[in-house]
Amino acid sequence: MDEKTAARLLEINRVFYSRFGAAFAATRRRVQPGVRRVLDSLPDEGAWLDLGCGSGALAAEWLARGRKSTYTGLDFSAELLAEAARSAPGVAFLQADLADPGWAQPFQAGAYRGALAFAVLHHIPSHALRVRILRQVGALLGENGWFVHSEWQFQNAPKLVGRIQPWSAAGVDEADVEAGDTLLDWRFAMPGQAEQTGLRYVHLFTLAELAALAAEAGFSVAGTFESDGHGGRLSLYQVWEKEGPATKARRG
Numbered sequence: 458m459d460e461k462t463a464a465r466l467l468e469i470n471r472v473f474y475s476r477f478g479a480a481f482a483a484t485r486r487r488v489q490p491g492v493r494r495v496l497d498s499l500p501d502e503g504a505w506l507d508l509g510c511g512s513g514a515l516a517a518e519w520l521a522r523g524r525k526s527t528y529t530g531l532d533f534s535a536e537l538l539a540e541a542a543r544s545a546p547g548v549a550f551l552q553a554d555l556a557d558p559g560w561a562q563p564f565q566a567g568a569y570r571g572a573l574a575f576a577v578l579h580h581i582p583s584h585a586l587r588v589r590i591l592r593q594v595g596a597l598l599g600e601n602g603w604f605v606h607s608e609w610q611f612q613n614a615p616k617l618v619g620r621i622q623p624w625s626a627a628g629v630d631e632a633d634v635e636a637g638d639t640l641l642d643w644r645f646a647m648p649g650q651a652e653q654t655g656l657r658y659v660h661l662f663t664l665a666e667l668a669a670l671a672a673e674a675g676f677s678v679a680g681t682f683e684s685d686g687h688g689g690r691l692s693l694y695q696v697w698e699k700e701g702p703a704t705k706a707r708r709g
Contacts, residue, residue: 491684503570509577513541571603591674
């Protein structure tokens with residue numbers, strides 16, 4: 458994918474969250490079952506980054522559980538960060554755009570026990586940009602650091618499949634996007650108001666693609682499970698471990 462197309466796909470999502478941030482936050486106040494499962498198994502030690510923290514539902518759950526580990530939430534959307542600050546007072550939230558090459562500069566290399574990215578990577582266009590971001594994440598993690606993430610498997614939800622739109626709706630040439638790239642619409646109606654519609658870019662990952670991406674970025678896949686939505690198959694969760702002497706020694 459060329460840089461112009463990647464920039465256009467990023468812009469689609471920036472416009473969406475700028476226009477619909479408050480309404481979107483109203484639909485995302487509940488922590489997903491898969492995220493709860495992750496939290497149940499997450500080491501309660503060290504510092505953690507939540508990449509794409511959104512409206513703060515995870516931060517509020519982090520506080521409610523009385524976790525001793527520290528939490529910092531990052532998101533590019535000022536609208537969602539404002540909602541997050543209301544949802545989890547006292548938590549550190551920072552505005553940062555993962556597509557910006559310098560997003561990781563404020564953070565100390567090797568200082569984090571882990572990073573979380575729930576429903577984030579599927580909004581990052583182009584293989585090259587994903588690899589760059591994931592390598593930056595790896596540089597922030599200490600040895601054997603965890604990267605835990607989830608991606609939509611919208612092909613398992615007929616309602617979402619029905620919202621797939623032609624690329625022409627966003628002024629994008631289908632020949633310029635990568636396999637798995639998809640344009641979905643989003644619909645929301647406030648009480649007493651007409652329904653509003655927005656467009657979002659989403660990438661549909663396969664297990665083989667994620668495994669190759671992990672290896673290229675310096676991680677090994679330590680665990681995989683499906684959860685969320687009707688039938689428990691709307692999201693694919695993975696735990697990646699940063700490659701280092703200890704992980705290589707365990708594999709022999």
